[in-house]
Amino acid sequence: MAENKEKLLEMYTTMVRIRTFEQKAIDLFAAGKFPGFVHSYLGEEAIAAGVCSNLRKDDYICSTHRGHGHLIAKGGNLQLMMAELFGKATGYCKGKGGSMHIADVDLGILGANGIVGAGMPIATGAAFACKYRKSDSVAIAFFGDGASDRATFHESLNLASIWKLPVVFICENNGWAISNAQTSHQNITDISDRATAYGIPGVSVDGNDVVAIAEAADAAIERARKGDGPTLVECKTWRHRGHFEGDPAIYKDPKDQEEWLADNKDAIARMEKKLVGLKYAGQDYLDKIKAEVREEVEAAVQFAEQSPDPEPAEVLTDVYTA
Amino acid sequence: MAQMTYMEAIRDGMRVEMKRDPGVYIAGEDVAQFGGCFGVTAGLYDEFGPERVMNTPISEAVIVGHAVGAAAAGLRPIAEIMFVDFMGCCMDELGNQAAKMKYMFGGKAKVPMVVRTPCGAGMGAAAQHSQSLESWFTHIPGIKTIMPSTPADAKGLMIAAIRDDNPVVYIEHKQLLGLAGEVPEGEYVVPLGKADIKREGADVTIVAWSWMLQKSLAAAEQLAKEGINAEILDPRTLVPLDKEAILKSVAKTGRLVIVHEEVKTSGYGGEIAAIVTEEGFDYLDAPIKRVTAPDTPIPFSPVLEQAYIPNEEKIIKAVKQLF
Ligand SMILES: Cc1ncc(C[n+]2csc(CCOP(=O)(O)OP(=O)(O)O)c2C)c(N)n1
Numbered sequence: 119m120a121e122n123k124e125k126l127l128e129m130y131t132t133m134v135r136i137r138t139f140e141q142k143a144i145d146l147f148a149a150g151k152f153p154g155f156v157h158s159y160l161g162e163e164a165i166a167a168g169v170c171s172n173l174r175k176d177d178y179i180c181s182t183h184r185g186h187g188h189l190i191a192k193g194g195n196l197q198l199m200m201a202e203l204f205g206k207a208t209g210y211c212k213g214k215g216g217s218m219h220i221a222d223v224d225l226g227i228l229g230a231n232g233i234v235g236a237g238m239p240i241a242t243g244a245a246f247a248c249k250y251r252k253s254d255s256v257a258i259a260f261f262g263d264g265a266s267d268r269a270t271f272h273e274s275l276n277l278a279s280i281w282k283l284p285v286v287f288i289c290e291n292n293g294w295a296i297s298n299a300q301t302s303h304q305n306i307t308d309i310s311d312r313a314t315a316y317g318i319p320g321v322s323v324d325g326n327d328v329v330a331i332a333e334a335a336d337a338a339i340e341r342a343r344k345g346d347g348p349t350l351v352e353c354k355t356w357r358h359r360g361h362f363e364g365d366p367a368i369y370k371d372p373k374d375q376e377e378w379l380a381d382n383k384d385a386i387a388r389m390e391k392k393l394v395g396l397k398y399a400g401q402d403y404l405d406k407i408k409a410e411v412r413e414e415v416e417a418a419v420q421f422a423e424q425s426p427d428p429e430p431a432e433v434l435t436d437v438y439t440a
Numbered sequence: 441m442a443q444m445t446y447m448e449a450i451r452d453g454m455r456v457e458m459k460r461d462p463g464v465y466i467a468g469e470d471v472a473q474f475g476g477c478f479g480v481t482a483g484l485y486d487e488f489g490p491e492r493v494m495n496t497p498i499s500e501a502v503i504v505g506h507a508v509g510a511a512a513a514g515l516r517p518i519a520e521i522m523f524v525d526f527m528g529c530c531m532d533e534l535g536n537q538a539a540k541m542k543y544m545f546g547g548k549a550k551v552p553m554v555v556r557t558p559c560g561a562g563m564g565a566a567a568q569h570s571q572s573l574e575s576w577f578t579h580i581p582g583i584k585t586i587m588p589s590t591p592a593d594a595k596g597l598m599i600a601a602i603r604d605d606n607p608v609v610y611i612e613h614k615q616l617l618g619l620a621g622e623v624p625e626g627e628y629v630v631p632l633g634k635a636d637i638k639r640e641g642a643d644v645t646i647v648a649w650s651w652m653l654q655k656s657l658a659a660a661e662q663l664a665k666e667g668i669n670a671e672i673l674d675p676r677t678l679v680p681l682d683k684e685a686i687l688k689s690v691a692k693t694g695r696l697v698i699v700h701e702e703v704k705t706s707g708y709g710g711e712i713a714a715i716v717t718e719e720g721f722d723y724l725d726a727p728i729k730r731v732t733a734p735d736t737p738i739p740f741s742p743v744l745e746q747a748y749i750p751n752e753e754k755i756i757k758a759v760k761q762l763f
Contacts, residue, residue, distance in 0.1 A: 153564025153742060205564070205741030216566045216740030232568030233526065234498050267497035268529070295498055297474035303497040369474065428739075430747035437736050 264295025468520025
């Protein structure tokens with residue numbers, strides 16, 4: 119995959135887009151522009167960018183509470199996303215969902231999710247629909263290390279394994295479930311070990327190496343498309359921020375934090391080095407990408423700020439399909 | 441009496457019982473050093489140690505399920521579920537196991553456990569982190585359901601819940617956590633099944649609990665200025681329900697408004713209305729009114745959320761329709 123310059127640049131741009139959006143979202147939230155919860159994806163950009171680089175529009179993803187990155191990587195519209203964070207009528211969910219529930223069903227994005235571990239059964243179901251319809255589309259379930267302790271994880275892997283469903287389980291192991299370190303919420307190091315219990319392949323990859331992630335995901339997705347069933351891919355990473363904005367994350371060891379944020383670990387810094395090293399881009403070109411993305415994000419903020427609030431009567435609509 | 445917030449009062453109730461009874465322990469997500477998502481258990485880990493204040497994985501089914509087993513085996517667990525919305529992940533453990541064990545076993549088991557969980561809208565947390573779901577629990581015989589509205593009740597009911605030999609769902613409201621008030625020190629117990637008149641009045645009875653009790657008190661002040669003297673009755677515990685107190689108040693006022701944050705359909709207000717119609721129809725001078733959330737999920741946008749939450753204005757309007 120490393121020889122695919124275009125793909126590498128595309129994944130890099132996606133990572134930058136996610137990071138820029140997330141940094142903006144954090145600032146806006148801190149400035150009191152919108153309420154609720156913001157779970158930042160900063161530090162984990164490589165996973166969404168790498169996995170989604172192999173997806174088509176007719177593939178499905180199920181996201182999490184930390185969902186902005188998945189949405190952006192699957193092609194989500196930044197303006198509609200930002201307007202949703204603001205709770206505006208023009209947002210993806212008309213302001214009804216907010217950060218934790220952004221969705222774009224037309225893009226196969228079956229939603230961020232406020233319930234940890236809830237995406238895995240849903241992705242399993244979407245994969246079932248793909249197989250049932252005899253299409254070669256697949257479904258991806260993103261979830262955290264914490265979510266891998268829920269029954270929904272185990273039940274989904276089991277069902278998907280016996281029905282040979284085209285679903286790929288992408289575990290974003292960022293070392294934490296809120297304040298609970300992975301080492302204290304489960305008795306294993308590699309979450310991919312759990313695949314063994316279901317007789318499916320399980321691999322662990324460096325979650326800050328976008329190329330490694332894209333390769334592992336590509337293999338799993340191709341396997342799923344061919345009808346060979348599910349795969350569990352664990353991506354080991356680190357969230358840069360607290361669990362949600364407002365969490366000072368005092369439970370983190372400052373040394374770990376520093377190490378993970380350093381350029382030799384950070385996914386975007388590493389990718390820049392790689393692109394420059396491979397002579398796929400000069401620093402000025404990368405800076406140009408960043409500047410363009412910044413403008414995109416600024417335009418999204420402007421769109422959101424200028425958009426109207428929903429009408430109060432909207433509260434009563436959309437409960438049932440007519 | 442000490443001045444305390446509602447959150448401190450809940451914590452104080454747990455602390456009093458943990459000191460008194462070595463069988464009481466706390467388990468839940470991030471309840472240890474982190475002190476819980478809202479800080480309710482802050483400091484208890486330092487005070488009681490890692491054997492009595494324990495973090496769990498994100499596994500609601502086994503948080504509540506293990507509590508059932510531990511309680512049946514003689515302990516008194518306090519299980520924390522981070523948001524009441526997540527109770528869907530452990531309803532079998534609560535509704536089919538904890539609730540039914542005593543009855544199914546011919547009265548021979550007891551399950552003295554508390555599930556503590558926060559409810560309520562008002563913080564822009566949207567559809568899966570804002571609900572009021574008390575009727576999920578009141579509908580299952582064998583479970584007691586508690587919803588304190590003041591710091592003092594929060595403490596007294598917590599102690600009563602821990603001492604009770606049945607599974608108790610203790611629902612605390614996120615908007616009340618910072619509410620300050622006088623709280624008796626030491627072993628202060630508020631008995632389950634005993635309503636409290638939070639404001640006396642002769643013209644209309646308003647039954648409300650949790651956050652809506654506070655909103656009803658505020659509405660009553662405004663109504664008083666317009667010459668309507670509302671009696672505010674706080675059932676405090678929905679199961680067991682102090683229906684005598686409700687009937688007595690309605691006998692006095694002749695009018696009843698029920699206010700709750702739950703959605704209207706199959707909300708607990710319907711149960712109270714039915715009881716008063718069945719047993720106190722003759723007392724009524726006007727139809728019973730309910731002020732509730734609409735039958736929708738909870739929207740994110742502040743504009744929509746404000747339209748969703750029952751407020752003073754809606755309470756006042758409902759009361760005035762009875763005159
Ligand atoms: C069923 C359920 N339990 C608990 C929560 C509260 N909660 C939200 S995020 C979170 C931690 C999730 O950890 P992990 O799955 O590792 O994902 P991360 O936040 O690290 O991305 C918890 C406990 C929830 N939303 N849903």
